[in-house]
Amino acid sequence: MQNGINVILAPERLGTFFGLPITNTLVTSWMVMILLTIMAIFIGRKVKMVPSRFQVLLEELFGFVYDYIAETLESRDMARRFFPYLITIFLFVFTSNLIEFTPGIGSVGFFGAGGAFTPLFRSVNTDLNVTLMLAILSFLVIEITGVVTIGALKYAGKFVNFHSVIGFIVGLIELFSEIARIISFSFRLFGNVFAGEVLILVVIYFLPLVAPVPIMVFELFVGFVQAAIFALLTLFFIKIAIMEPH
Numbered sequence: 001m002q003n004g005i006n007v008i009l010a011p012e013r014l015g016t017f018f019g020l021p022i023t024n025t026l027v028t029s030w031m032v033m034i035l036l037t038i039m040a041i042f043i044g045r046k047v048k049m050v051p052s053r054f055q056v057l058l059e060e061l062f063g064f065v066y067d068y069i070a071e072t073l074e075s076r077d078m079a080r081r082f083f084p085y086l087i088t089i090f091l092f093v094f095t096s097n098l099i100e101f102t103p104g105i106g107s108v109g110f111f112g113a114g115g116a117f118t119p120l121f122r123s124v125n126t127d128l129n130v131t132l133m134l135a136i137l138s139f140l141v142i143e144i145t146g147v148v149t150i151g152a153l154k155y156a157g158k159f160v161n162f163h164s165v166i167g168f169i170v171g172l173i174e175l176f177s178e179i180a181r182i183i184s185f186s187f188r189l190f191g192n193v194f195a196g197e198v199l200i201l202v203v204i205y206f207l208p209l210v211a212p213v214p215i216m217v218f219e220l221f222v223g224f225v226q227a228a229i230f231a232l233l234t235l236f237f238i239k240i241a242i243m244e245p246h
Contacts, residue, residue, distance in 0.1 A: 009194075011127045012118045024119055025127035028105070032096050032124060062087075072239055082238060085141065089134065090231040096124035097193060097223025101216055125193040125226075128186065135185030138234045143178075146241030154244065181237065185230065192226050 011023040047055060069086065070079035099105060100123035109119035124130050146155045159175040161167035196219040203215050 011122055011129075014118065014120070023127065024109075024122040025124050025130060028099065028121045029096070029124045029130060031121070032092060032099060035099075036091055036095060069235060072235055073242070078242070082145075082235070086231045086235055089138070089234065090227050093125065093134070093189065093230050094224055094227035096130075097227060098220065099123075100193075100197065100223070101220065123193060123197055125189055126197055128190050131186040131190040132182070134189070134230070135182045138185060138230075138237075139182050142181075142234065142237045142241050145238055149242040150244055155241070185233070189226055189230055192222060196222055 011025040013021050013023055014027065015022045043058070046052075051059065065087065066079055066083050069083055070076045073079055073082070105121045105123065106119045108121060109117055111117050159171045159178070161171040200212065200215055200219065204212050
């Protein structure tokens with residue numbers, strides 16, 4: 001039996017599948033995807049020509065987001081292309097953060113050799129592998145969009161400029177900042193969610209009957225903000241990628 005606060009940085013391995021490790025964060029991410037799929041099917045079947053109040057609310061909400069994307073990208077056609085991706089990223093990150101507070105996450109598991117407890121589920125975004133993969137995915141979407149929209153040569157001209165010394169230096173800075181987005185995307189989400197989980201553990205340990213609920217409510221808000229920031233930054237970087245070099 002361990003006393004005190006036990007913080008584990010890496011996700012726990014539950015087993016392997018054809019040599020590939022199966023971690024508790026991977027299992028939780030499958031659960032999130034299944035949940036979102038069920039919700040999409042359920043809501044899709046409830047759509048009617050004469051909408052209910054809930055359907056009107058969803059249509060207004062999604063309409064507002066769609067119009068904002070179209071205004072940012074200055075094209076409704078571009079908004080139609082990227083709206084599904086941006087909404088999917090937001091819903092996955094937010095649902096992953098939300099499910100962190102579901103009973104059983106972190107407390108349901110089994111005892112292994114030596115009496116060490118291994119939780120079956122763990123908050124998805126406390127795994128750097130997950131946030132890094134999301135960052136790489138958004139990075140590829142941004143770069144491919146820039147190349148396809150304005151052309152490979154023009155897009156490369158943002159980073160390789162031999163017209164002047166200052167232009168060349170600015171191009172190198174732009175190139176490094178472009179690559180650094182992978183780090184900033186992944187570590188921002190991972191750091192905030194993991195820090196929130198550790199904060200809750202500390203509060204539960206020292207003030208188990210007083211502070212956990214307001215802290216959890218605050219972390220729910222932080223989870224929403226982090227999901228929105230991830231989606232919005234992806235949108236803004238897409239906007240920058242499709243702009244002509246100057």
